[in-house]
Amino acid sequence: MTNNTGSRKTGGEAPLLSGRHLTKTFQNSNKRSFNACDDVSFEVYPGETLGIVGESGSGKSTLMRMLVGLTEPTGGEMIFLGKDLGAIKGKDAREMRRHIQMIFQDPGTAFDPRMKIRDIICEPLLNYRLIDKKLKDETAEKFLHMVELPAGFKDRYPQQLSGGQRQRVGIARALTLEPELIICDEVTSALDVSVQKNVLDLLKRLQKEKGVAYLFICHDLAVVEEMADRILVMNQGKIVERLPGTNIRKAAKEPYTRKLIDSVFEPKSAIANRQNRQTDI
Ligand SMILES: Nc1ncnc2c1ncn2[C@@H]1O[C@H](COP(=O)(O)OP(=O)(O)O)[C@@H](O)[C@H]1O
Ligand SMILES: [Mg+2]
Numbered sequence: 001m002t003n004n005t006g007s008r009k010t011g012g013e014a015p016l017l018s019g020r021h022l023t024k025t026f027q028n029s030n031k032r033s034f035n036a037c038d039d040v041s042f043e044v045y046p047g048e049t050l051g052i053v054g055e056s057g058s059g060k061s062t063l064m065r066m067l068v069g070l071t072e073p074t075g076g077e078m079i080f081l082g083k084d085l086g087a088i089k090g091k092d093a094r095e096m097r098r099h100i101q102m103i104f105q106d107p108g109t110a111f112d113p114r115m116k117i118r119d120i121i122c123e124p125l126l127n128y129r130l131i132d133k134k135l136k137d138e139t140a141e142k143f144l145h146m147v148e149l150p151a152g153f154k155d156r157y158p159q160q161l162s163g164g165q166r167q168r169v170g171i172a173r174a175l176t177l178e179p180e181l182i183i184c185d186e187v188t189s190a191l192d193v194s195v196q197k198n199v200l201d202l203l204k205r206l207q208k209e210k211g212v213a214y215l216f217i218c219h220d221l222a223v224v225e226e227m228a229d230r231i232l233v234m235n236q237g238k239i240v241e242r243l244p245g246t247n248i249r250k251a252a253k254e255p256y257t258r259k260l261i262d263s264v265f266e267p268k269s270a271i272a273n274r275q276n277r278q279t280d281i
Contacts, residue, residue: 015043022076036062038237049214051228059237101174105186111158118154143172164195183215221264
């Protein structure tokens with residue numbers, strides 16, 4: 001696809017997305033205000049993977065929800081392709097949001113169980129009137145092929161697929177609008193280790209082919225390290241550390257990050273136990 005940012009992966013270019021001082025305030029059950037996201041600033045560059053890691057409740061999904069317009073920020077701004085996402089409205093906002101897609105943790109509940117895979121994949125294209133209904137079969141087959149699923153899956157319902165296969169359909173659907181950015185929120189967290197690896201490999205291959213950037217959100221530091229070029233560590237709504245995508249054990253300085261690292265890189269025996277677990281493919 002063409003866009004006015006020029007070619008991707010050129011290096012040294014302008015950010016695709018900037019979050020500036022993003023804050024979201026909620027009230028807890030005692031009516032006390034707290035910041036689920038607290039002055040979060042970051043950049044995502046074209047074609048890269050920015051990882052966001054942090055324990056459950058650290059504010060990762062709240063950040064994602066603000067970026068895709070599901071939650072309004074209490075403060076701060078989001079600049080995408082040079083435009084302030086909070087300031088553009090209506091048709092323009094809809095057009096901008098086309099370029100940011102998302103993939104969720106549980107593809108089982110993300111899809112309408114009454115819709116066939118063909119319709120799930122083609123829905124965004126039909127919503128944006130980018131294809132004619134007559135092209136649904138052909139389009140579904142093309143995207144199923146892209147995510148290494150058989151063409152015949154187009155006639156199936158989501159519950160007739162395994163978790164890993166459903167996640168591939170989620171990826172196919174996210175790709176249909178040729179986004180510049182895909183936000184992946186815990187996309188492999190519901191999958192077994194071996195299936196997880198296949199899905200991560202697929203995401204990497206697609207990034208190489210299409211130059212799409214990922215904002216890769218996950219509580220598992222090992223998975224984030226495998227995927228990301230750069231990593232932000234979140235704790236209680238704040239970014240507590242910024243790390244490179246490799247050698248994080250050496251680079252990490254903050255006690256919170258060190259704790260996360262210790263919990264992930266367990267003794268060898270525990271890892272062996274995890275890998276020996278029964279897997280469903
Ligand atoms: N709509 C909401 N109303 C009140 N509190 C919320 C809401 N959404 C999330 N929270 C709270 O904000 C904090 C961060 O949640 P979340 O962004 O889902 O974290 P993560 O994705 O890192 O697990 C949690 O304490 C959560 O309970
Ligand atoms: Mg979450």
